[in-house]
Amino acid sequence: MIQRIKDFKLKFDKSIKEVKNKEDLDKVRSNFVTSKDSFLITAFSEIKKSTPEVKKEIGELINKTKKYFIDEINKLSEKFQKVEYNELLKKEKWDVSIEGLQFKPGTSHPLNLVIDEIRQIFTELGYEMINGTEFETDDFCFQKLNLPIGHPARDMQDTFYVDESTVLRTHCTNMTARALSQLAKAKETIPANVGMISYGNVYRRDDDDATHSHQFMQVDGLLMGENISFANLKWTLEYVCKRLFGQETVIRMRPSFFPFTEPSAEVDINCVSCNGIGCRICKYSGWIEILGSGMIAKEVFELNGIDSNKYQAIAYGWGIERIAMLKFGVTNIRDFYENNDKFLKQFKFFGK
Ligand SMILES: [Zn+2]
Incomplete structure (x- = not known):
C-alpha cells in the first residue's frame, strides 16, 4: 500500500508539472483530490479491515x-490568480486626474413644502394627519358621502373606474367617510373631539392645461365633536389661511352646495397678487377662490352610522397645487410634475 501511495504521489508530481492553465489545474484537483475515484479516497476503504496499527500508519x-497535493494545487492557483490580476491591471487604465461626479443636495418639492406647512399648522391644532388609499370603493368615495349612483354631482367628478365598484379616488373626502365609519364602531368611546387631516393624490378625467390636471393633490379636514358649530369652521379657516398666506389675509365665505355638507360654503381670500385691487390672477374681482367647506350633512352621519343628533362636524377641502401656485406665484400646474431641475431649484430657500 505504501508503495502504491508513493507511486500515486509521483503520478501527481508529473501531472502538476504539466499544468499550463486554470483548466488543467481543475482537472488535477478533481483527479487527485476531490473525485470519488481518487486513489487517496479508495485507499481509505481498502485499509478498513486492517489492524489498528496499520490503519494508523497508512x-x-x-x-x-x-x-501535500492541496498545498501544491493552492500554490499554483495563487500564481495563476496573480497573472490574471496583472493582465487585468494592464488592460484597465485609470486616469486619476479625471474630475469626479458632483452630487448636489436636492431641494424639497414645492408641493411637499405646502404639505409640510399644513401638517405643521394642523398638528399644532391637535389634528392627526393621514394619507389613505388612492384606490377606493364606490361606496366610500361616493355612496357614504351622500352621492348615490345616478347623483348629478358625480358627473362633476368624472371618474376613472378600475372595475364596477372600484375607482381612483376623486377626492380625499373618502377618508372622511372611512373615519366616520370607523368612529361609529367605537360607539360610546368616541373621543370628545376628533380632528383629522387627510391628504394625497386624487384623479379626475380632466383635460390637462395650465390650471387643470387629471391627477392632483388635495387636503381634506374634519373636526367632529358634540359642540361643533359653523363658528368653529370660520375660525379654523381664517386661522389656517392667515398662517398659509400671511396675517393680513382676509377670508370671505359664500353659500355653496356640496352633497356631503349642509350648510356649505366656498371660501375666498383677498388676492395675494394685487391685495384686493384687481388683477389678471383674480380676474379683476380682488378675491381668489381657495377652498370648499361646510358642516357634515346629517345624511352623511347616518350613512356612516353616527348619531347626527349627538354629533356635529366641520369639513373642508382644498387643492395643494392651488395653494402652491398662489404662494409661489406658479402659473402652470404642469411645472409641478415635470421634474425640471431649474424650476425645482428655485424652492431651495423655502422650508426647513
Ligand atoms: Zn388680484
Missing part, C-alpha cells in the same frame, strides 16, 4: 499526501 500517510 491513514497518516494518506492524509499527509493529501495535504
Whole structure:
C-alpha cells in the first residue's frame, strides 16, 4: 500500500508539472483530490479491515499526501490568480486626474413644502394627519358621502373606474367617510373631539392645461365633536389661511352646495397678487377662490352610522397645487410634475 501511495504521489508530481492553465489545474484537483475515484479516497476503504496499527500508519500517510497535493494545487492557483490580476491591471487604465461626479443636495418639492406647512399648522391644532388609499370603493368615495349612483354631482367628478365598484379616488373626502365609519364602531368611546387631516393624490378625467390636471393633490379636514358649530369652521379657516398666506389675509365665505355638507360654503381670500385691487390672477374681482367647506350633512352621519343628533362636524377641502401656485406665484400646474431641475431649484430657500 505504501508503495502504491508513493507511486500515486509521483503520478501527481508529473501531472502538476504539466499544468499550463486554470483548466488543467481543475482537472488535477478533481483527479487527485476531490473525485470519488481518487486513489487517496479508495485507499481509505481498502485499509478498513486492517489492524489498528496499520490503519494508523497508512491513514497518516494518506492524509499527509493529501495535504501535500492541496498545498501544491493552492500554490499554483495563487500564481495563476496573480497573472490574471496583472493582465487585468494592464488592460484597465485609470486616469486619476479625471474630475469626479458632483452630487448636489436636492431641494424639497414645492408641493411637499405646502404639505409640510399644513401638517405643521394642523398638528399644532391637535389634528392627526393621514394619507389613505388612492384606490377606493364606490361606496366610500361616493355612496357614504351622500352621492348615490345616478347623483348629478358625480358627473362633476368624472371618474376613472378600475372595475364596477372600484375607482381612483376623486377626492380625499373618502377618508372622511372611512373615519366616520370607523368612529361609529367605537360607539360610546368616541373621543370628545376628533380632528383629522387627510391628504394625497386624487384623479379626475380632466383635460390637462395650465390650471387643470387629471391627477392632483388635495387636503381634506374634519373636526367632529358634540359642540361643533359653523363658528368653529370660520375660525379654523381664517386661522389656517392667515398662517398659509400671511396675517393680513382676509377670508370671505359664500353659500355653496356640496352633497356631503349642509350648510356649505366656498371660501375666498383677498388676492395675494394685487391685495384686493384687481388683477389678471383674480380676474379683476380682488378675491381668489381657495377652498370648499361646510358642516357634515346629517345624511352623511347616518350613512356612516353616527348619531347626527349627538354629533356635529366641520369639513373642508382644498387643492395643494392651488395653494402652491398662489404662494409661489406658479402659473402652470404642469411645472409641478415635470421634474425640471431649474424650476425645482428655485424652492431651495423655502422650508426647513
Ligand atoms: Zn388680484
